[in-house]
Every structure is written in C-alpha cells, then in structure tokens.
Amino acid sequence: MSPATRSEESRQAIIEAALGLCVERGFASTTIEGIAARAGVGKTTIYRWWPSKAAILIEGVENARDAAAGFPDTGDIRADLAAQTSSVMRLFNTEFGEIWRGLIGAAQSDEAAAEGVTRILRVSIDACVERLATARDAGQIRTDLDLEMAVELLYGPIYHTWLLRTRPLPEAYMESVLATLLPALVPAPDPH
Amino acid sequence: MSPATRSEESRQAIIEAALGLCVERGFASTTIEGIAARAGVGKTTIYRWWPSKAAILIEGVENARDAAAGFPDTGDIRADLAAQTSSVMRLFNTEFGEIWRGLIGAAQSDEAAAEGVTRILRVSIDACVERLATARDAGQIRTDLDLEMAVELLYGPIYHTWLLRTRPLPEAYMESVLATLLPALVPAPDPH
Amino acid sequence: MSPATRSEESRQAIIEAALGLCVERGFASTTIEGIAARAGVGKTTIYRWWPSKAAILIEGVENARDAAAGFPDTGDIRADLAAQTSSVMRLFNTEFGEIWRGLIGAAQSDEAAAEGVTRILRVSIDACVERLATARDAGQIRTDLDLEMAVELLYGPIYHTWLLRTRPLPEAYMESVLATLLPALVPAPDPH
Amino acid sequence: MSPATRSEESRQAIIEAALGLCVERGFASTTIEGIAARAGVGKTTIYRWWPSKAAILIEGVENARDAAAGFPDTGDIRADLAAQTSSVMRLFNTEFGEIWRGLIGAAQSDEAAAEGVTRILRVSIDACVERLATARDAGQIRTDLDLEMAVELLYGPIYHTWLLRTRPLPEAYMESVLATLLPALVPAPDPH
DNA sequence: AGTTAACCGAGACGGTACGTCGCGTCTTGTT
DNA sequence: AACAAGACGCGACGTACCGTCTCGGTTAACT
Numbered sequence: 001m002s003p004a005t006r007s008e009e010s011r012q013a014i015i016e017a018a019l020g021l022c023v024e025r026g027f028a029s030t031t032i033e034g035i036a037a038r039a040g041v042g043k044t045t046i047y048r049w050w051p052s053k054a055a056i057l058i059e060g061v062e063n064a065r066d067a068a069a070g071f072p073d074t075g076d077i078r079a080d081l082a083a084q085t086s087s088v089m090r091l092f093n094t095e096f097g098e099i100w101r102g103l104i105g106a107a108q109s110d111e112a113a114a115e116g117v118t119r120i121l122r123v124s125i126d127a128c129v130e131r132l133a134t135a136r137d138a139g140q141i142r143t144d145l146d147l148e149m150a151v152e153l154l155y156g157p158i159y160h161t162w163l164l165r166t167r168p169l170p171e172a173y174m175e176s177v178l179a180t181l182l183p184a185l186v187p188a189p190d191p192h
Numbered sequence: 193m194s195p196a197t198r199s200e201e202s203r204q205a206i207i208e209a210a211l212g213l214c215v216e217r218g219f220a221s222t223t224i225e226g227i228a229a230r231a232g233v234g235k236t237t238i239y240r241w242w243p244s245k246a247a248i249l250i251e252g253v254e255n256a257r258d259a260a261a262g263f264p265d266t267g268d269i270r271a272d273l274a275a276q277t278s279s280v281m282r283l284f285n286t287e288f289g290e291i292w293r294g295l296i297g298a299a300q301s302d303e304a305a306a307e308g309v310t311r312i313l314r315v316s317i318d319a320c321v322e323r324l325a326t327a328r329d330a331g332q333i334r335t336d337l338d339l340e341m342a343v344e345l346l347y348g349p350i351y352h353t354w355l356l357r358t359r360p361l362p363e364a365y366m367e368s369v370l371a372t373l374l375p376a377l378v379p380a381p382d383p384h
Numbered sequence: 385m386s387p388a389t390r391s392e393e394s395r396q397a398i399i400e401a402a403l404g405l406c407v408e409r410g411f412a413s414t415t416i417e418g419i420a421a422r423a424g425v426g427k428t429t430i431y432r433w434w435p436s437k438a439a440i441l442i443e444g445v446e447n448a449r450d451a452a453a454g455f456p457d458t459g460d461i462r463a464d465l466a467a468q469t470s471s472v473m474r475l476f477n478t479e480f481g482e483i484w485r486g487l488i489g490a491a492q493s494d495e496a497a498a499e500g501v502t503r504i505l506r507v508s509i510d511a512c513v514e515r516l517a518t519a520r521d522a523g524q525i526r527t528d529l530d531l532e533m534a535v536e537l538l539y540g541p542i543y544h545t546w547l548l549r550t551r552p553l554p555e556a557y558m559e560s561v562l563a564t565l566l567p568a569l570v571p572a573p574d575p576h
Numbered sequence: 577m578s579p580a581t582r583s584e585e586s587r588q589a590i591i592e593a594a595l596g597l598c599v600e601r602g603f604a605s606t607t608i609e610g611i612a613a614r615a616g617v618g619k620t621t622i623y624r625w626w627p628s629k630a631a632i633l634i635e636g637v638e639n640a641r642d643a644a645a646g647f648p649d650t651g652d653i654r655a656d657l658a659a660q661t662s663s664v665m666r667l668f669n670t671e672f673g674e675i676w677r678g679l680i681g682a683a684q685s686d687e688a689a690a691e692g693v694t695r696i697l698r699v700s701i702d703a704c705v706e707r708l709a710t711a712r713d714a715g716q717i718r719t720d721l722d723l724e725m726a727v728e729l730l731y732g733p734i735y736h737t738w739l740l741r742t743r744p745l746p747e748a749y750m751e752s753v754l755a756t757l758l759p760a761l762v763p764a765p766d767p768h
Numbered sequence: 769a770g771t772t773a774a775c776c777g778a779g780a781c782g783g784t785a786c787g788t789c790g791c792g793t794c795t796t797g798t799t
Numbered sequence: 800a801a802c803a804a805g806a807c808g809c810g811a812c813g814t815a816c817c818g819t820c821t822c823g824g825t826t827a828a829c830t
Contacts, residue, residue, distance in 0.1 A: 004795055004806045028301035033785060042808045047787065104355065105300025108293045109220035118357050125358060148359065149349065149368055156348025157341065163296065163355065165310050166317060167340065176341055184376035196774045196827050225816060234777045239818065388800040412685035415790060426803045431792065488739065489684025492677045493604035502741050509742060532743065533733065533752055540732025541725065547680065547739065549694050550701060551724065560725055568760035580780045580822055609811060618782045623813065 006049070013039035014046055015063065018056040023095040027057075027102020054106040057099055058116035064096075065120065071127040077135035078182060084128070085154055085174045092162050092169075104163065125151050142187050153181060198241070205231035206238055207255065210248040215287045219249075219294025246298045249291055250308035256288075257312065263319040269327035270374060276320070277346055277366045284354050284361075296355065317343050334379050345373055390433070397423040398430055399447065402440040407479045411441075411486025438490045441483055442500035448480075449504065455511040461519035462566060468512070469538055469558045476546050476553075488547065509535050526571050537565055582625070589615035590622055591639065594632040599671040603633075603678025630682040633675055634692035640672075641696065647703040653711035654758060660704070661730055661750045668738050668745075680739065701727050718763050729757060 017039035021030040032053055036043045050056050072080045091097060107114035128151045135141045141150075157177050161169050170176075209231035213222040224245055228235045242248050264272045283289060299306035320343045327333045333342075349369050353361050362368075401423035405414040416437055420427045434440045456464045475481060491498040512535045519525045525534075541561055545553050554560075593615035597606040608629055612619045626632050648656045667673060683690035704727045711717045717726075733753055737745050746752075 004797095004804065007795095007807070010807075026301055031785060032787085036808095040808080042806095042810095043787080044789090044809085045807065048806075101300045105297040107357070108297025108300075108355070109218055114357050121356055121358055145372065146368060149372065152349035152352045152358075153345065153369070153373065156350070156352035157344035158348070159356065160344050160348035160351050163300070164313055164351065165299070165306050166313055166344075176338060177345070180337065180341065180376055181345065181373070184372055196772090196825095198774095199776070202776075223816060224818085228777095232777080234775095234779080235818080236778090236820090237776065240775080391802070394802080410685055416792085417790060420803090424803080426805080427792080428794090428804090429802065432801080485684045489681040491741070492681025492684075492739070493602055498741050505740055505742055529756065530752060533756065536733035536736050536742075537729065537753070537757065540734070540736035541728035542732070543736050543740065544728050544732035547684070548697055548735065549683070549690050550697055550728075560722060561729070564721065564725065564760055565729065565757070568756055580778065580820080583781070586781075607811060608813085612782090616782080618780095618784095619813080620783085620815090621781065624780075 007045075010039070010041050010045055011049070014041055014050075015056055015060040017041075018053060019060045019099065022057060022099045022102060026098065027105065030102075051112055052106075052110065054103055054110055054113035055116060057103055058113070058120065061096075061099065061103070061120055065123065071131040073131060073134065075138070077131070077138075077140045078178065080131060080135075081154065081182075082174055082178055084131075085158065085178075088155070089158050089162075089169060089174060092158070097162075101163070128154070139187065141185055145185060150185060153185075199237075202231070202233050202237055203241070206233055206242075207248055207252040209233075210245060211252045211291060214249060214291050214294060218290065219297065222294075243304055244302065246295055246302055246305035247308060249295055250305070250312065253288075253291065253295070253312055257315070263323040265323060265326065267330070269323070269330075269332045270370065272323060273346065273374075274366055274370055277350065277370075280316075280347070281350050281354075281361060281366060284350075289354075293355070320346070331379065333377055337377060342377060345377075391429075394423065394425050394429055395433070398425055398434075399440055399444040401425075402437060403444045403483065406441060406483050406486060410482065411489065414486075435496055436494065438487055438494060438497035439500060441487055442497070442504065445480075445483065445487070445504055449507070455515040457515060457518065459522070461515070461522075461524045462562065464515060465538065465566075466558055466562055468515075469542065469562075472508075472539070473542050473546075473553060473558060476542075481546075485547070512538070523571065525569055529569060534569060537569075583621075586615070586617050586621055587625070590617055590626075591632055591636040593617075594629060595636045595675065598633060598675050598678060602674065603681065606678075627688055628682075628686065630679055630686055630689035631692060633679055634689070634696065637672075637675065637679070637696055641699065647707040649707060649710065651714075653707070653714075653716045654754065656707060657730065657758075658750055658754055660707075661734065661754075664700075664731070665734050665738075665745060665750060668734075673738075677739070704730070715763065717761055721761060726761060729761075 014035060017035045018030065021034050021038060025034075030053055032043060032046055035041075035053065035056065036046055046056070050059070072083055074080055092100070103113060103117055107117040125148070129147045132141055132145075132147045132150055136143060136145070136147075154177075158169070158173070161167060161173075206227060209227045210222065213226055213230060217226075222245055224235060224238055227233075227245065227248065228238055238248070242251070264275055266272055284292070295305060295309055299309040317340070321339045324333055324337075324339045324342055328335060328337070328339070346369075350361070350365070353359060353365075398419060401419045402414065405418055405422060409418075414437055416427060416430055419425075419437065419440065420430055430440070434443070456467055458464055476484070487497060487501055491501040509532070513531045516525055516529075516531045516534055520527060520529070520531070538561070542553070542557070545551060545557075590611060593611045594606065597610050597614060601610075606629055608619060608622055611617075611629065611632065612622055622632070626635070648659055650656055668676065679689060679693055683693040701724070705723045708717055708721075708723045708726055712719060712721070712723070730753075734745070734749070737743060737749075
C-alpha cells in the first residue's frame with residue numbers, strides 16, 4: 001500500500017553531477033542527459049522530481065547555503081558590510097559564480113527558475129536587513145532608512161557590474177562604494 | 193530584392209520578426225527557424241549575417257535606441273537623474289523590457305551576447321557619466337566622485353530589483369533612492 | 385488477498401485485463417503496465433507468473449478453448465469439415481480474431497510466443513487429424529493420405545488469406561475450397 | 577524556388593542498414609536509432625520519408641524483388657509449380673525469410689505494414705495466376721477453377737506450416753502437396 | 769548586351785537533446 | 800510468501816532546432 005520511496009542516493013548524485021557539469025562545461029552546455037549519465041541515473045528519475053536543470057542547481061545551491069554561515073556581527077556595521085559584500089563579490093569569481101550567473105540568466109526566461117533565485121536571495125537579503133536593523137538600533141544607521149532599499153544600494157552596484165559586465169570589478173570595489181554610500185546611511189552629525 | 197548585394201528588406205524583416213516573436217512567445221521560445229519563417233526568409237540569410245538570435249535582437253535594440261533621445265539636461269541634475277532613471281525603470285515594464293531581460297539572460301552564458309549587451313549599455317552609461325560631469329563642473333556634484341561608480345549606484349538598485357525579482361518596483365522607487373543617495377553625491381555643505 | 389499462496393483472483397483479473405485491452409486497443413498497444421493497472425495488480429505479480437504479454441494472452445486463449453467443443457463427428461466427413469473450417473473462419477472476424485492475429489504476429493519474432501501458438505494449434509490439428517482418421521477408417525478418405533498435410537491443405541488457404549490479407553474472405557469460401565479439394569482426398573472411384 | 581532534393585545516397589544507406597540489422601539482430605531488435613546510426617544518417621531523415629521500420633524493409637524487399645525474375649514457364653505446369661513453390665519455400669529458410677517473417681508479424685498489428693505486405697504479395701500471386709491461366713488455356717488445368725483460390729491452395733500449406741511452426745517443412749514438401757493437390761486441378765480424365 | 773557571381777527562398781541533411789513511454793528489476797510495507 | 804504500489808536504470812521513441820549544405824532563381828555589376 002505504501003509507495004516505494006525516493007532514493008536519497010540518486011538525489012545526491014544528480015545534484016552533484018549537475019553542479020559538477022555546470023562548473024566544467026558551463027550552464028548552457030549542461031544537459032539533463034549529461035547529468036543523468038554522470039549521475040548514473042535514468043532521465044526519468046530526474047524528470048520525476050525536478051522540472052528543469054535550473055531547479056536541480058537551485059536545490060544544490062540551497063543545500064550548500066544551508067551549510068553556510070549568516071551575516072557577521074562585530075558591532076561595527078561598516079566593517080561587517082565591507083566584509084560581507086566583499087566576500088560575496090569574491091564568491092562571484094569562483095566556480096559558484098558561474099553557477100549563480102547561469103541561474104540568474106535562466107531566471108530571465110524561466111518563471112520557475114526565477115522563483116528559486118528569488119527564494120535563495122530572500123534569505124541573504126533578510127540577513128542583511130536584520131544586521132542593518134541591529135546597527136540602526138545601535139545608533140549606527142539612520143532611523144528613517146528603508147532597509148530593503150539600503151540592501152539594494154549595497155548589492156545593486158555589484159550585480160550591475162557583474163551581470164552586465166560593464167567593467168571588471170576592482171578588488172577594493174566595495175571599499176569605494178562604502179566610502180561614498182555610507183555617509184548617506186549613517187545618522188546626520190550633530191549640527192553644533 | 194537585390195542579389196549580389198545585401199537585401200535591406202530581408203534585414204528589416206528579420207529584425208522585426210525576431211522582436212515580434214520575442215515579445216509574443218518570449219525569448220526562450222524564439223528560434224532562428226521561427227524567425228526565418230515569419231520573416232519569409234531562408235535560414236541561410238540569417239546565418240550569413242548574424243551569429244545567433246541574440247545578435248539579431250541586439251541589432252534591433254540598437255536600431256531603436258539610435259532613434260531615441262540622449263540624457264536630458266535641464267541644468268538641475270537631481271531632476272534630470274530622476275527623470276531619466278524613472279523612464280528607464282518604466283521601460284522595463286514594457287515589451288522592450290522582456291526583450292532586454294531575455295538578452296541579459298542570454299548574456300550570462302553567451303559571450304557574444306554579453307558583448308552586445310555591454311556595447312548597448314556603454315552608450316547609456318557614458319551619457320550618464322557625461323551628464324554627471326557637467327553637473328560636477330557646475331558645482332552640483334562632488335569633485336572627488338568616481339562617476340562610473342556613481343552610475344552603478346544609481347542604476348544598480350533598479351537592475352538588482354528588476355533582474356533578481358526580489359520585490360515589485362514601486363512607481364516612486366527612484367524618488368526614494370535619490371533622496372537617500374544624492375546627499376552623498378553632492379558637495380559637502382560649507383561647515384561655517 | 386491471500387499471501388504465501390498464489391492469488392487465483394489476481395490471475396483471473398490479469399488474463400481478463402489482457403484480453404480486454406487487446407480487444408479495445410489492439411495487441412501492439414497493450415502493455416504490461418496497462419494490464420497491471422486495469423487488473424488492479426502490481427507489475428511484479430505479472431512478471432512472477434508470466435514472461436510476456438503474449439504468454440498471458442496464450443493462457444487466456446487456452447482457457448477459452450478448454451471450455452469449447454472438439455471436432456464434430458456426424459459421420460459425414462464433408463459436412464463436418466465444412467462446419468468446422470467455416471466456424472474457424474468466422475471466428476477470425478470476431479474479437480478473438482484480433483487477439484489471435486496479434487499472437488501470431490508476436491510469434492514471428494518471439495520464440496516463447498511461437499511455442500504457445502504452436503501448442504494451441506497442436507490441439508486443433510490433432511483433433512482434425514483424428515476426425516480424418518475416423519473418416520479414413522470409414523472409407524470416406526483415401527488410405528494413402530498424409531493426414532497432417534491434409535490439415536494444412538484445409539486450413540492453409542484460410543490462414544494465407546487472413547494473415548496476408550490478400551483479399552477479403554467470402555462467406556462461402558470453404559464451400560469452394562472443399563468442392564475443389566475434397567475429390568483429391570476421397571478414395572478413387574472404382575474403375576469398373 | 578525549388579526545394580532541396582532528396583538524397584538518394586541516404587535512401588540506399590538506410591535501406592541497406594535496415595536489412596542488415598534485421599538479418600543480424602532480428603526484426604524485433606532492429607530499431608530506428610540503430611538503422612540511423614549504421615547508415616550514418618539522422619533519425620529525422622528516416623522519419624521524413626518512412627513512417628516505420630516496416631516501411632523501410634518493405635521498400636527494401638520491393639527493390640530486391642524488382643531485380644528478380646517472374647514465374648517460370650516451361651510448358652509443363654506441374655514442373656513449373658513444383659520449381660516455383662519449392663524455391664519460395666527454400667527462400668523462407670534464408671536471411672530473407674527472417675525479414676519476411678518479421679514483416680508479416682508486424683503486419684498483424686500495423687495497418688501500413690499490412691498494406692505493404694499485401695502489395696508485395698499481389699505481384700507474386702498475379703504472376704502465379706497468370707501462369708495458371710496459360711496452363712488452363714493449354715488444357716492442363718480445369719477451366720472451371722477459381723485461379724486465385726488455386727494459388728491459396730498451393731501456397732497456403734507453406735505459409736501455414738512456416739508461420740505457425742506446426743512442424744518443420746521437409747525438403748520435398750511441395751512434391752507431396754502437388755501429388756495430392758494437382759489431380760484436383762487438372763481436367764477430369766475422359767470417362768470412356 | 770551578356771556574363772557572372774553574390775545573395776536570395778526553400779528545405780534536406782547529420783546531429784544533439786528534448787521529454788515520454790514502457791520495459792523488467794528492486795524495494796517497501798501490508799495482509 | 801505473495802501481494803499493491805511504484806521508484807529505479809535503461810533504451811528507444813518521435814519531435815524540435817541546431818548550423819551546414821545544396822538547389823534553382825533572381826538581379827546588380829563587370830565585362
């Protein structure tokens with residue numbers, strides 16, 4: 001009466017194969033057939049549980065992310081933002097960057113992929129918002145700031161430059177951005 | 193209609209077919225075969241002049257852009273930035289937005305498409321930089337500002353929100369962004 | 385329903401499902417999965433007891449045949465042959481005909497199916513041979529006749545026409561065949 | 577304006593590959609994919625011109641048949657029938673036999689294949705009927721005989737035994753059949 | 769004025785991957 | 800131990816497009 005149960009082994013193998021192929025051959029050249037072959041799995045098993053290759057990669061990224069840390073909190077919001085945003089920027093130049101780039105690309109014409117991307121981002125954004133809220137409560141950030149928008153001001157430039165490839169991102173990019181942007185986010189100095 | 197020399201008629205038909213299909217069926221479902229069929233053109237003619245569907249669309253977008261205006265200059269940088277960025281943002285919700293979204297998506301795993309996207313953007317960025325330079329010379333913008341980065345701070349939030357779909361863009365989005373961001377771009381007030 | 389011992393209920397359901405599907409959808413479109421679903425049975429149960437769909441149908445046909453009569457014997461061999469062969473011919477135009485046709489088709493490239501078909505036929509052929517032997521002993525058939533071959537002369541034309549579809553079988557087909565063939569099978573008239 | 581033209585080279589390669597695979601692996605194990613691979617041809621090319629593997633083989637058989645002889649006519653109908661039918665019977669034990677068997681099998685549940693099989697047979701049957709007509713006009717065959725039926729009486733036993741595998745066909749099978757059957761086909765002797 | 773060569777439409781070609789179907793096996797609880 | 804349910808690896812299906820390649824058939828430009 002009970003249905004045969006899903007093979008966790010296959011699930012893992014499929015996700016790893018997808019991530020591996022995406023890194024080795026790029027997102028566009030990664031195919032369901034290729035994933036099935038490398039995972040030693042039937043295509044049917046993939047189609048039974050995922051609607052597209054993007055969905056597999058999204059699950060892979062979420063798995064990895066779940067095993068990772070949150071936003072740092074040293075008490076110094078400027079240092080924490082610099083650390084976190086720079087680390088994200090550096091991540092974009094790794095293997096993960098290529099996967100993430102492919103997913104965002106797919107999301108532009110695949111509603112389901114878009115949902116996954118948004119779901120992944122939501123977590124990071126919320127973490128950043130929360131850190132900013134802590135900083136605000138500590139008097140390090142203006143109280144009248146829309147924190148969601150603040151996140152967009154912080155990460156927008158990175159994504160703009162990285163996705164649209166308008167220029168190479170310098171190592172110290174976020175230092176410059178923060179130097180310009182932060183004064184607009186902190187409380188106005190006492191006018192005395 | 194002319195042999196031994198390129199048919200302008202076919203070129204137009206192909207670009208229009210590509211744009212039309214992209215709007216009607218979406219970027220991903222637009223195929224070279226479909227474009228050829230709708231344009232009443234042989235596939236060979238397409239492959240002779242363009243390397244990919246993205247290239248056709250890029251040419252179409254460039255055509256359209258060339259027939260459009262540059263950056264406004266009313267003398268009031270804040271008003272001009274507000275006008276231009278808002279107009280861009282509104283554009284993203286039109287048919288053009290879907291084409292542009294598809295191209296940016298394709299650019300994530302297609303080097304040639306990426307080049308085209310960058311080429312298109314370069315023009316807009318340069319126009320914005322130039323307007324900022326004028327404003328700076330007029331004392332409306334800090335002299336020590338990296339203008340390229342300033343553009344990224346202005347458009348980054350729009351692209352971040354629009355491409356990553358983290359939330360719907362409110363109508364007055366750029367008003368808020370500018371309210372927060374501009375104080376950081378204008379010259380510091382005389383401390384006396 | 386009953387563990388540790390074969391479920392007769394399932395056996396019946398499977399055979400009936402197989403026959404039903406074969407009649408409704410045709411032999412080629414009848415699948416093991418379809419049979420299992422219609423019978424409300426697990427595929428394992430089918431594979432445990434039968435090697436192929438042909439085997440199920442063969443069992444079904446044998447079941448039906450076992451419930452049917454043998455060769456008629458009115459004492460008049462001509463009448464009996466006419467009755468029996470015509471009845472077989474008529475059977476080929478019923479639902480059973482489609483099943484039987486499918487089985488013979490499968491038998492052409494499936495050794496096991498071929499065996500089943502032959503086994504089923506053997507019974508009918510032996511019955512016919514026996515009837516002919518009785519007739520021979522009664523002086524109605526030549527004593528030097530190879531009875532096995534006689535059966536082939538009788539049924540060969542039917543199968544030839546039915547399987548190879550060279551022409552529609554007229555209602556009175558066997559009357560004509562017997563009119564031509566029988567004189568060759570009966571004892572030569574006394575030359576006085 | 578003119579459409580690109582069909583590749584005769586591919587057509588030949590496909591037919592030869594199909595016949596070859598059918599001989600080597602058997603009809604059931606011959607697949608469109610296998611044919612395409614062996615012929616060095618895209619699957620599309622096969623599907624563009626043939627509806628099924630049976631259709632390819634039918635074309636192959638027709639090609640071969642067109643290059644073959646008709647019915648012999650030595651003036652002696654008995655000898656000619658013996659020669660022709662025995663040669664057909666021998667053919668069934670060759671590679672061709674396996675192909676022909678497969679096609680007849682497929683024809684039992686594939687309307688298109690059935691049509692092809694019938695079309696092929698029609699030629700042979702007509703040739704036989706014609707030969708019988710010549711013999712009849714020469715006084716060697718009864719004038720009141722349905723010649724189509726006569727063909728069925730001649731070939732029916734062969735197909736019955738070969739397709740239904742009720743027993744191995746002895747080498748001299750047709751000698752026996754003709755010895756029994758022919759007296760029924762020739763004109764009645766003068767009763768004086 | 770006639771020749772010629774590049775470009776045109778059409779679409780067949782060898783391929784790759786698609787997403788689906790059914791195979792026969794295996795696994796999981798239930799009876 | 801046999802059962803229903805159904806997931807699994809596998810192989811073939813028939814389809815959609817890819818990018819390349821003939822095919823005639825136009826003209827524009829150069830003899």
